[in-house]
Each structure stands twice: as C-alpha cells, then as structure tokens.
Amino acid sequence: MVSVTEEDLQNKSKGELIKLAGQLRDRRNELNQQASKRASKRDELNAKTREKVDEAQEHREQRDKLNEQVQEHKKKRNELNAEANELFDRVEQRKSDLELDEGKDLEQLKKEIEELEFKQQTEVLSTEDERELIEKIEAKRDEYQSRKEKLDQSDDLEELVEEAEEVRAEASTHHEKVTELADQAQQHHNKMIEAYREADDIRDDADEMHENFVEAQEAADQHHEDFVRVQKRLRELDKKEEKERKSEKAKEREEAKAEAEEIYQQFKEGETLDTEDLMKLQKTGLL
Template identity: 80%
Template sequence: MAAEQYGIKELDESSNVELTDDKLESGSKGQLIKLAGQLRDRRNELNQMASERASKRDDLNAKTREKVDEAQEHREQRDSLNEQVQEHKKSRNELNAEANELFDKVEEMKSDLELDDGKDLEELEEEIKQLEFRQQTEVLSTEDERELIEKIEKKREEYQNRKEKVEDSGELEELIEEAEEVRSEASKHHQKVTELADEAQEHHNQMIEAYREADDIRDRADEMHELFVEAQEAADRHHEDFVRVQKRLRELDKEEEKERKDSRAEEREAAKQEAEEIYQAFQDGETLDTEDLMKLQRAGLL
C-alpha cells in the first residue's frame, strides 16, 4: 500500500543495511565498527518512522471510537424517539377507538330520533291550524267531521313526538362535540407520531452514516497498522543485526586480548630463558654488563 496517501514517508528499502554471514565473520574490526554504526543509525531512523506511523494509527483509532460513540448516541436517540412513537400510537389508537364508539352512538341516536325524516315543527303546527280552522268554519257530515278530528289528533301527536325529539337532540349535540374533541385529540397524537417518526428516521440515517464513516476510518487505521508493522519489523531486524555485530566485536576484542596475553607470556618465557642463560654464564665466571644485570634483576635472579 502507498504510504504517501496517508501523508507519511515511504519506507525506502534501498536505505536498509544488509548484514551477511560473510561480512560478519570475515569483516575486519574497523569494517564491523562502521557497519554497526550504519545499522544503529538505520534502526533509529526506522524506529522513528514506526513511532510516527503508530501515532497516526492511534489517532485514526481514536477517531473511529468517536464515530462509534456518535453512532451510538444517534441509536439511543432513535430508540427513545421510537418508544415515544409507540406511546403516541397507542394513545392515538385508543382515542380513535373511543371516537368511533362515540360516533356510532351519534348515528344510533340520530336513527332513534329520526331527525332526518319528517316535517319540522312549524310545518306541523301550520297544518294543525289549517285543519282546526276547517273544522270550525266548514259544515261537515258526521263522518267527515269524525275523520277530520282523528286527523287533527294524529297531527298533534306527531307534533308532540317531534317536539320531544328536538328537545332531546341537545344530548346528541353534546355527544357529537365530545366525539369530535376525542377525534381531534387522536389527530394530535397522530401528528406527533409523524413528527417523531421523521425525527427517529433522521437519527437512524445519521447513525448509519456514522457507522459507515467509522468503518472507513477503521480500515485506514488497519492499513496504518500494517505500515507501522512494516517499519517496526525492519527496525527490529536492524537492531538484531546490530546486536550480532556488537557480539562479534566483543569476540574480536577477546581474541585480541588473548593474543596479547599469549604474546606477553611468550616474551616473559623468552626473557626468563635468556636470563637463566646469562646467570649460568655468570656462574661460569663470565663478566656481565649493565644490561645483563638488568635482565637478571627483571627475571628475579638477583
């Protein structure tokens, strides 16, 4: 993956320092010291690169958590609103059911009162007056007068029944008003259902978007982690090679020290042997010069 798209430096493989077994085993002390310095510097550079990538990865992971928290807040608000939607739906349905019952009673009462059928009171009253006037002014046979009286009585009875129904219609008006009020209250709850459902949907959409953004950022964080691992593994490899060179240098130091000790031991042995030969010559009567005497002294023979 390209590191540049994340605004960070690419890992240049050509800048890596290679350590072969041949370099390690056959290289001179000076060459190994130089190589150790190169490995150390490249390791430090790679560790810095890994640190920068880890920091960017951590920033992306933090942003991912922020988006997830944001999505969770929208989820909670959506769920709360949906609960309110259900409450208002329940109230709306209960009120609609109550209103339906009331309107059924209204229809039933209208049917019982028969207010939509027949003549109004003024018409009936006028008809009764006309019939009574006829009875009073016309000369009728006994049979015709009897029929007219019966007709007047029926009209009066119809008038009285109609009058009672009209008087009872006040209760009907109250019932209609109550039913309309209940229906109006149900409509208010329905309006709240619509408003809250729209608001809940908006939070749902924002939740989905926040989760989508969180997934995108998480993918970038995962890619940045891979870039971090790339740099860290390269840094670790250079550190391991640096340690190997340091170990080899210590081995070379020990070998040099051993060679120096062996050389000094050989020199002492040679000096001792020479001193013993000088001492033997002295015992044989030869004359010793100052240098010979010093050699005998250094050998502990004087």
C-alpha cells in the same frame, strides 16, 4: 535497511564491524521512532473510533426513546379513534331513530306551505281542487309539526356530535405527535448509521496504521538483533586479540628468560658482560 550476514561477521574487519554496528544502531533507533509515531497515530485513530461509536450509541438511545413515545401516541390515537368511531356510530343511530336524514328540512316545508296558502288565497279553484289543496296544506303542516318535534328531541344529538368531534380532534393531535416524533426518530437513526459508517472508516485507518507500526517495530527488532550479533562478534574479537597479546607477551618473556640464562652461563664461565647484557640479567632477576 541495513543487514548483516554470517559471512560478514566472520570476514569483515573489526573496523568494518564497528562501522556496521553504528549503522545498525542508528537505523534501529530511526525505526523505533517511526514505530512510536505510528503507535501514537493508531491510538489516536482508535480513540476517534470509540468517540464515533459512542456518538452512534447516543443516537440509537435517542431513536429508541422517541420510538417508544411514537408507540405510546399511536396507542392513544387508536384508542381515541375507536372511541370517536363509536360516538359517530351512536350519532348515526340516533339520527336514524329520529329519522332526521329522511324528508325535507323545516325551512323547505315552511316555504312549501306558504306557497300553497298563497295559491289558495289568490287563485279561483273548483270545490274539488280547493279541497285537495287544503288537504295538501294540512299534510304539509302535519309533516312540519312532526319534524319540528323530532328536532326538539335531538338537542342531546348535538352534544353527542360535539363530543365525538372533540375526541376525533384529540386523536388527530396524537397523530400529529406520532408524525413529528417518527421524523425525529428517523433523523437520529440516519445520524446513527452515519456515525457507525464513519467509525468503520476510521477503524480501517487505525488497522492500517497498526500494520505499519508492526512492520516498523519488527524491522527495528531485527536491526537490534543484528546489532547485538555484531556487538557479540566484536567482543569475541576483543577477547581473541587480548589472548593473542597475552600469548605474545608470554612468548617474549620466555625468549628473554632463555637469552638471560644463556648470558648468565657465559658470565659464570668468566666472560665479560656489557651493560646491555647486565640489564637483561637484572630484568629477569638473575643478577
């Protein structure tokens, strides 16, 4: 850094001040170039910051749109699950009404009837035992027939079960969509956070570069002010020198005039003048 004090301005010679002014001017120009480069770099970093902020905003918008879709699919899924639950409740109620969950299935009853009939046909039984066996066979047949009639009445139950399963499947489809869209929304959220973090880092660099710009610009301004001070002092010295030259010339003219008047007086008194004296008289206009 080139500096100048008030003492320098008052005590340094004109030549020294001219040299100092040149140094101040050159350093000022260097600092102005530094400031310009730093301002350009700062502006470049600020532009990158804005790009990252814009990128983060785009991810935010995408995330919000996806979250809206997630809520829509959630709502539809919950509605369908509620509908499916209601249908399955009706299925259970229908089964309860038909008592289909109680007792044995038709194949099992048919097998038991066949076993009892085979026993009746192949074994020698007492009258009492055979009567009990016949009653048991009849009871099984009645149970078989009753259950068969109930199953014949349950055709609509299968349709109800099928409808409930279809609604549940549709709800599952919406649930899968919820999961898929939620994952995409999370990805955009993560990218948004990363973009904001990068924007903060770049902004910090831009702020630091701005501080460097201000430092260089202030130093350049200080050197310019000092340059102006030196230039002002040089002008003052020039004026002083000019004044001194004019004063010296005036003094010389006065002395020449006084000398010429003395020579002229000698001439009037009859003294002989040499060539040099005559030239002095002509120069002052006395001859």
